[in-house]
Amino acid sequence: MDRLNKFDPFVAIVAIPPVLGTIAWLVVLVMTEVFGHHPILDLQPRNLSEAAAFRDVGALVRLVDAGENPNHPGEVRAGVILPETTTLVPIEAAAASRQAETVQLLLDLGASLDADSWQRAWCVSDHPGVRSLLALYRPEAALQQCAEP
Amino acid sequence: MFRLSPRAATYGLASLLALALACDLLWMPIQVGDSLGELLEARRSPSVLSSFEDSLHTTAYLRPFRIVQIKALFDLAQYSDFWLVFRGFHALLISMAMFLFVRVLRVSTFTDFAAAAFALVTLTGLHTFRGTVQEAFPINHFLEILVCCLLALNLARSRGGVWVDTSAAVIFAAAALTLESGLLVWVVAAAAWAVGWRGVSTRGLGLITALLLGYVYLRFVTLSTGMPALAERSSGFWLSMLDPSELQQRFGSYPLVFYGYNVATSVMSVLFSEPQAGVFGAANAWLNDRLLPREVLPIVTSAVTTGLIFLAAARRLARRTEVDDTARFIMIGVAVLGANAVLSFSYTKNDILSIAGTFYALATYSAIRDGLLTAPAMQRATRVAFAVLLCLLSVGWTIRSAGVHYVLRAQAFRHQADWVALPGLWQRNGQWPSDLGEQRLVLQLRGDAIGLVLPNTRIGHPEWPSRTWTD
Numbered sequence: 325m326d327r328l329n330k331f332d333p334f335v336a337i338v339a340i341p342p343v344l345g346t347i348a349w350l351v352v353l354v355m356t357e358v359f360g361h362h363p364i365l366d367l368q369p370r371n372l373s374e375a376a377a378f379r380d381v382g383a384l385v386r387l388v389d390a391g392e393n394p395n396h397p398g399e400v401r402a403g404v405i406l407p408e409t410t411t412l413v414p415i416e417a418a419a420a421s422r423q424a425e426t427v428q429l430l431l432d433l434g435a436s437l438d439a440d441s442w443q444r445a446w447c448v449s450d451h452p453g454v455r456s457l458l459a460l461y462r463p464e465a466a467l468q469q470c471a472e473p
Numbered sequence: 474m475f476r477l478s479p480r481a482a483t484y485g486l487a488s489l490l491a492l493a494l495a496c497d498l499l500w501m502p503i504q505v506g507d508s509l510g511e512l513l514e515a516r517r518s519p520s521v522l523s524s525f526e527d528s529l530h531t532t533a534y535l536r537p538f539r540i541v542q543i544k545a546l547f548d549l550a551q552y553s554d555f556w557l558v559f560r561g562f563h564a565l566l567i568s569m570a571m572f573l574f575v576r577v578l579r580v581s582t583f584t585d586f587a588a589a590a591f592a593l594v595t596l597t598g599l600h601t602f603r604g605t606v607q608e609a610f611p612i613n614h615f616l617e618i619l620v621c622c623l624l625a626l627n628l629a630r631s632r633g634g635v636w637v638d639t640s641a642a643v644i645f646a647a648a649a650l651t652l653e654s655g656l657l658v659w660v661v662a663a664a665a666w667a668v669g670w671r672g673v674s675t676r677g678l679g680l681i682t683a684l685l686l687g688y689v690y691l692r693f694v695t696l697s698t699g700m701p702a703l704a705e706r707s708s709g710f711w712l713s714m715l716d717p718s719e720l721q722q723r724f725g726s727y728p729l730v731f732y733g734y735n736v737a738t739s740v741m742s743v744l745f746s747e748p749q750a751g752v753f754g755a756a757n758a759w760l761n762d763r764l765l766p767r768e769v770l771p772i773v774t775s776a777v778t779t780g781l782i783f784l785a786a787a788r789r790l791a792r793r794t795e796v797d798d799t800a801r802f803i804m805i806g807v808a809v810l811g812a813n814a815v816l817s818f819s820y821t822k823n824d825i826l827s828i829a830g831t832f833y834a835l836a837t838y839s840a841i842r843d844g845l846l847t848a849p850a851m852q853r854a855t856r857v858a859f860a861v862l863l864c865l866l867s868v869g870w871t872i873r874s875a876g877v878h879y880v881l882r883a884q885a886f887r888h889q890a891d892w893v894a895l896p897g898l899w900q901r902n903g904q905w906p907s908d909l910g911e912q913r914l915v916l917q918l919r920g921d922a923i924g925l926v927l928p929n930t931r932i933g934h935p936e937w938p939s940r941t942w943t944d
Contacts, residue, residue: 331796334845338587342594343486347869349493349878353500356928365882365928366936379931381893382886385923404932425894432897 346470373398376417376426377405384414386427394435412448419445425451431461446470479586483575486590490597490874491571497881498606503559503893503921504884508611509918512555514540515909522589532871533699534841535691536891538650539614546612556921559611566616567606573623576829577630577836579798589600590875591867592838595778596831597680600749600771600875601742602825606883614652615824616643623826625658626805626835631672638677649688657885658827659685664808668871701819703728708820709751710734711758732818739814739821743829746771746778750822767943777862778837785840799839804900806836823917834877876942883930883944891933892922 355363368383369375372392377382377400390392394414400470405420415435418426422469427445431437437445437458446458447470474651477485503512518524520831522545527539548795550558567925576595580589596602605616621644628637628644641662650654659681662673703724710731715723724731738748747755755768786803788795796804806829813829844863848856896919907910933939 332583334848334863335583336589338841338845338867339583339590339862341575341864341867341871342590342874345875346486346489346493349875350489350496352878353493354497360926362882362928364935365930367929367932367934378929379890380929382923382925382927385893386926388859391866425890428897429893 350423370401371398372414372418373400373412374404376414376430377412377421377422379421379423379426381426381429384426384433388433394430394433395441413441413444415441416445416448419449419451419454419458422449422451424451424453424457427454427457436462437466439464439467441461442466443470479583480582481577482586482594483589483699484572485582486837487575487593490593491568494567494571494606494877495599497859497878498564498567498827499560499681499887499925500925501557501560502888502892502925503611503918504609504888505895508609509915510897511543511548512611512914512918515544516911516914518544521545521548529696533701534653534701535688535696536614536650536652538647539612539652542612542614542617542651555918556900559609563606563609563613563616563813566613566620569620570605570616570623570831573620573627574834577835579630584598585842587845588838591870592834592843593659594867594870595837596834597877598870599743599834600746601823601826601830603877604822604827607880608824613736615654615827618648618652618654618657619827619831621645621655621658621829622661622809625661625673626665629662629670629672632675633672633674634906637672638674640679641673641677642684646684649684654813654816654825654828656685656688656816657809659811660809661805661832664805665801666810668804670795670801670929674859679890683717694898703731703819706820708735708822709738709748712753712757714750720874733822735818736814739817739826739829740810740823742823743810743813743826743833744775746775751820765940767939767941770869770941771873772868774873777866778870779841781844782836782840785843799843803836806832872941878940878943879930882928885925885927886930889922889925889927892919895905895919 335358350361359367367378369387370377370381372387372394375381375387397411397413398417399409399411400406400417405412405417412420413432413435415427416435418430440460442458442463443466444468446455446462446468449455459468488847515524518527521541524540524544525537528537529533529535537551546562571593574593575589578585578589578592580586605613605619624644625641628641631637641658643944645658645662648658657873661677662681666669666675666678668672704721707714708720709715710720710723720731735751738751741747742749747753751797755764755772756840758764758768782803785799789800810829813826817825842862844859848859851859896905906915930944931936
């Protein structure tokens, strides 16, 4: 059987990319296991509002199960919803990220909407799906009017 | 001093690739769509035999082994772990596919190893491969058929014997009764026999052919199962997907036009990575001025690789030399591609073409090997240009192959989101099962899915993965 006794550039240029690519793939998996987060896709939410803003519904359920309050405001890092860091309740963050399903999930998880929070969520999103869902949960005192930006 | 043989190096690389794929598959919840319904059906069925009998009386499809396998794994999972059994089975299948793929190459030199490494990233990088890993219903039956076809090819390259013939017949029967694509096992055996790989003997091929005729009789005469209707499901056409009513409206009077389109685009899809599932996505992106690397890279790498296969074939045709293994891989690839495209006549999608995609990768192996063997005889300038081309091509396919990791992460995130939304959705739609055992099963699977901490692919941060790979 053949042994690699001398350097063959043709063999090297064809074989090296697949070998390195496969090793890189495994390194990513190992790093994820060792460090607890993906080295490239590393955006992990720090609270419920960030989970809602990141559309990470699995994290939403895990955080609520761990005792976090779905009505409690949380800090959302800069560049996700607004250019600067902002503090929102989870439903506002979900509405701002234009995710009707996430708004519905938060309501299923026990989030409530008073007139103020409802109006903020309504005004932070112009997404038709979000707005039609919010319309179903509008408190009587809430106004469907937003201040001009 | 330790020296690695080419064969060991190839198996080593295939093992690493299989390990990476298996880890990605295990890091994924069981899916909801096309899967949970099957699991609930399996739970309702009293036995494997009962599942088999019930599945014989469906319209349009004859797939009793598919249902039987789901029931068998379900019963096994009830006493252990659903995620482990179903996801573990998927990981096992992908490992088998990688092993059988490498085994059939018969690597013996480092030139073979380089061509095999190239073929492995072609196999995993081609869009049709995604159909074997991206979804499971809850078993990925396309991957099972792929394993069966590779088994048949390995048997055809063996020394033969009664056991080989019998095994080939059993594999064909199991594959044909799992999915319609299983009929491709016959195509593989027949094409291998025709090109001179006769491990499956004339007698064995006769036995498989008899089983094929038996299948046709059983399906169309005894059970009157029939064929999928034109408006069975959505399908791609030119620049968009058409839903069943649109298909009926456009092609109800001329179904052959639509069927011809599906066959032709299936062939093009494997050879040029465009269109995919009948839709010319890259052309659409170009028309809308939003062409990204994720659309360009597949077309360029596939077109150049197809060109190299064509060159290797043309050289043999021009010289009228004796049929060698390079020619054999290409001829079998052509036969499987044609047959797979014909099987896709009613609707075309990447999953169905995963078999043709695998045999395309085998043909790639022979073409690259042929190129490497002929390169030393080239003139210096040609040789340098060829080396640059092969290097860029190898890098391109490696990037496409690495995209499978991104695809699986995105898919896992989608599956988890589906599980999260499920109870609320079913309760609002009145679909929530009344049976307590079924409720427990749904909540258990949902709990397993939510428990997985997954990287976020929905937010598009960073942006380059979604620009490089289609999820």
